[in-house]
Amino acid sequence: MASRIGIFVVFVAVFLSLSSFSSAQDLQIVNAERRIDLSSHIVKAFLTLKVENIGKNPVAEMLLAFPPTQIKHLAMVQALAITGKKKKKTYLPLDVKPTEQADAPNDTGYFSVSFVSPLGPGETVTLEVLYILTHSLEPFPVEITQSESQLVYYRDSAVILSPYHIKQQATIVKTPSTRVESFTSIEPANRAGKEIKYGPYENRAPYSYSPVIIHFENNSPFAVVEELVREIEISHWGSLQITENYKLTHGGARHKGVFSRVDYQSKRSASGASSFNALLAVLPPRVNSVYYRDDIGNISTSHLRTGFRKSELEFEPRYPLFGGWRATFIIGYRVPLEDYLFEAPDGRRYLNFTFGCPLVETIVNKLTVKVVLPEGSKDPSAVLPFTVNQDLQVKYSYLDIVGRTVVVLQKDNVVPTHNVPFQVYYTFKPIYMLAEPLMLVSAFFFVFVASLAYVHIDLNIAKK
Amino acid sequence: MAAKPIASPIPVLMYPTLSVFTLAIGLVITAIFFIYEATSSRKNCSLGKELATATGFGSLFLLLASGVYV
Numbered sequence: 069m070a071s072r073i074g075i076f077v078v079f080v081a082v083f084l085s086l087s088s089f090s091s092a093q094d095l096q097i098v099n100a101e102r103r104i105d106l107s108s109h110i111v112k113a114f115l116t117l118k119v120e121n122i123g124k125n126p127v128a129e130m131l132l133a134f135p136p137t138q139i140k141h142l143a144m145v146q147a148l149a150i151t152g153k154k155k156k157k158t159y160l161p162l163d164v165k166p167t168e169q170a171d172a173p174n175d176t177g178y179f180s181v182s183f184v185s186p187l188g189p190g191e192t193v194t195l196e197v198l199y200i201l202t203h204s205l206e207p208f209p210v211e212i213t214q215s216e217s218q219l220v221y222y223r224d225s226a227v228i229l230s231p232y233h234i235k236q237q238a239t240i241v242k243t244p245s246t247r248v249e250s251f252t253s254i255e256p257a258n259r260a261g262k263e264i265k266y267g268p269y270e271n272r273a274p275y276s277y278s279p280v281i282i283h284f285e286n287n288s289p290f291a292v293v294e295e296l297v298r299e300i301e302i303s304h305w306g307s308l309q310i311t312e313n314y315k316l317t318h319g320g321a322r323h324k325g326v327f328s329r330v331d332y333q334s335k336r337s338a339s340g341a342s343s344f345n346a347l348l349a350v351l352p353p354r355v356n357s358v359y360y361r362d363d364i365g366n367i368s369t370s371h372l373r374t375g376f377r378k379s380e381l382e383f384e385p386r387y388p389l390f391g392g393w394r395a396t397f398i399i400g401y402r403v404p405l406e407d408y409l410f411e412a413p414d415g416r417r418y419l420n421f422t423f424g425c426p427l428v429e430t431i432v433n434k435l436t437v438k439v440v441l442p443e444g445s446k447d448p449s450a451v452l453p454f455t456v457n458q459d460l461q462v463k464y465s466y467l468d469i470v471g472r473t474v475v476v477l478q479k480d481n482v483v484p485t486h487n488v489p490f491q492v493y494y495t496f497k498p499i500y501m502l503a504e505p506l507m508l509v510s511a512f513f514f515v516f517v518a519s520l521a522y523v524h525i526d527l528n529i530a531k532k
Numbered sequence: 533m534a535a536k537p538i539a540s541p542i543p544v545l546m547y548p549t550l551s552v553f554t555l556a557i558g559l560v561i562t563a564i565f566f567i568y569e570a571t572s573s574r575k576n577c578s579l580g581k582e583l584a585t586a587t588g589f590g591s592l593f594l595l596l597a598s599g600v601y602v
Contacts, residue, residue: 306540306547406539417538501541508591516565523569 094123095130098192100228100237106282107244108429109290109319110143110483111204111222115197119187119232126186131167132179132197133229135277139177143200143431143483144454147181150194160184162195173275176229200483202431205286207321212391214328218321218342219249220286226254226266226278233274238267243284252280289344290391291430292319300421301440301465304501308408308419311400312426316385318343319431323390332388345388349426351379355401362386362397416447416493423452423477424487432482439475439492443468444500448475452490455479467504555591 099118104111121127134142147162163182172178187193205220212218228237241264248259257266264282294315301309320342331339351358353376360370360383370383385395408421419439425432440463441448450458459476475492542550 304538304540306544404544406537409538411536411538498541512591519566520569 094121094125094127095187095232096120096122097230097232097234098236100230100234102228102237102239104222104224104239104241106205106222106242106284106286108288109202109205109286109292110429110431111201113199113201115195115199115228117195117197118192119195120192121187121189124189126188127183128186129180129182130195131169131231132164132181133231133275134177134179134199135225135229136175136177137223138201138204141201141203141481142177143202143481144485145179145197145199146485147198148196149184150196159196176275178231200485202481202483203292203319205290207391208283210321211324212321212342213325214323214331214339214390216341217247217285218287218290218391219283220320222282222284224280224282226252226257226280227269227272227276229275229277231274234272235270237269237272238265240265241282243282243286244288245285247285249283249285251282251284254278254280287342289429290318290320290342291344291347291389291427292317293425293427293430293432294394295434295436296425296432297436297438298425299438299440300419302409302419302442303405304442304496306405308403308405308421309400310403311398313398314396316347316389316395316397318389318391318393320391322392327390340388340390343388343390346382346384347430348428349381349383349399350428351381351401351426352403352407352422353378354407355379355403358399358401360397360399362395367397412493416495418491418493420489420491422487423479423490424482424484426487428484430484433480435479435482437477439477440465441473441475441492441494442496442500443470443472444503445473445494445496448473448492448494450475450477450490450492452477453488454486467507469503469507558591 096119097117098120099116101116103114105113119130132145132147145164147164148159149162150159162184164179165182167178167180169176169178181195181197183193205222208219208221209216222241226239228234228239243262243264246262248264251257251259251264254266256268257264259265266280294317295313296315297313299311301311303309323343328339353374355374358372358381360367360381367383367386369386370381373380373382381399383399385397387393387395389395409417409419412418421439423437425435438461439448439450448460450456457478459478461474461476462471463474464471473494477490479486
């Protein structure tokens with residue numbers, strides 16, 4: 069295995085020396101430090117890169133490379149430019165876009181980061197990159213009993229994969245507990261407590277890759293929502309009604325054998341170490357009429373704490389969730405309209421709400437957000453800081469004639485860092501609000517006219 | 533971007549109060565209408581419009597107060 073990787077690296081180096089990557093020759097990474105946090109099932113990696121321009125032309129952007137196995141599970145990539153010294157550090161967010169390179173070795177995926185201003189020859193810049201991986205911890209053993217702890221594999225490379233030459237680099241991996249069954253050792257590598265340090269490595273060629281596998285214990289709750297449909301209904305009479313349909317699973321090692329309730333309740337610390345029974349949802353501050361139910365009916369195991377900045381709903385499904393078990397439920401709540409609906413300077417109205425799932429530390433495989441606009445709204449458009457699939461539908465609800473326009477936003481692989489505000493713009497003439505009371509008025513009017521007519525109609529056949 | 537929050541045209545806190553008052557007025561006028569109609573035999577369209585309006589708005593506020601939020 070190692071010899072094959074070695075041959076692959078040599079082949080790539082030869083191939084690279086023959087072809088010419090203009091960007092790879094211009095930039096060089098002087099120092100790279102990577103910190104990977106494996107404490108929960110959402111893997112967070114922080115890369116601090118010091119990039120130097122060794123070419124003759126100013127360079128406006130740089131590439132970040134990811135192996136094909138990681139590209140599929142990448143939920144978010146963010147980059148910040150750090151300027152200033154220790155006390156006066158300023159962080160500027162940078163634009164990160166996925167790109168394709170025509171001559172990518174072995175299906176490597178790329179993201180291009182645009183600098184604040186083009187980097188001149190001889191200049192250096194320090195960047196901090198955060199990327200989040202989902203579904204990257206593979207449970208091994210695949211099935212565990214109730215009394216066993218959960219052990220997982222994490223596969224990555226000790227050497228950071230990059231299209232540029234890296235002069236000096238180190239990788240520090242943080243595990244949730246001190247129990248690490250094994251880890252691939254690529255000299256120099258050592259482990260101290262909850263940290264495994266790979267490095268420092270000097271002078272690695274572009275696209276060098278040394279795969280490592282870390283086998284460790286992770287009992288954090290692997291809460292995965294397979295499908296979440298959030299419906300936000302806007303009513304200009306004063307409220308926003310949000311209904312969320314969840315399909316929750318435990319994404320860790322599958323449970324095998326029997327479930328002993330006696331063991332679970334009497335020896336809670338030794339039994340079902342990787343299971344979870346409570347979840348926390350963070351809701352907006354002024355929330356009212358919260359309900360939590362499923363197909364059977366209302367679920368009463370929940371606690372709501374309202375506050376000034378946020379409200380917290382701590383709820384428990386009807387049973388604790390072990391590996392591979394599922395739970396389906398609905399959470400609904402209402403918030404006042406004036407917190408979220410605004411009028412833009414050009415006369416259009418817009419809704420400002422948070423995208424993403426309110427559950428903490430949860431991955432959503434498929435998220436659908438439906439914003440139901442009131443009847444009579446025209447020209448809907450959505451503005452988001454990341455890419456989603458947009459669609460339009462029609463929904464028929466109370467007192468509707470033509471139906472309500474629904475803006476459907478769909479995104480896969482959503483993590484809690486996606487809980488940022490988004491806007492939906494639309495135009496609405498206030499006179500349309502009068503349509504609803506007029507409908508009710510005309511209904512009652514017809515009832516009375518009908519009663520008048522009934523009283524005065526003569527249906528006798530014989531003439532009096 | 534200066535943002536002006538949009539709220540309901542009528543204060544939300546007053547929905548239950550308004551619904552009680554408008555429904556009461558509507559029911560009173562409905563009662564007058566039916567008694568008037570039963571005692572006399574003349575067509576009276578204009579009175580019908582009045583009480584339809586009162587009952588209509590009353591039922592709207594009743595719906596809103598109970599949380600249906602049309």
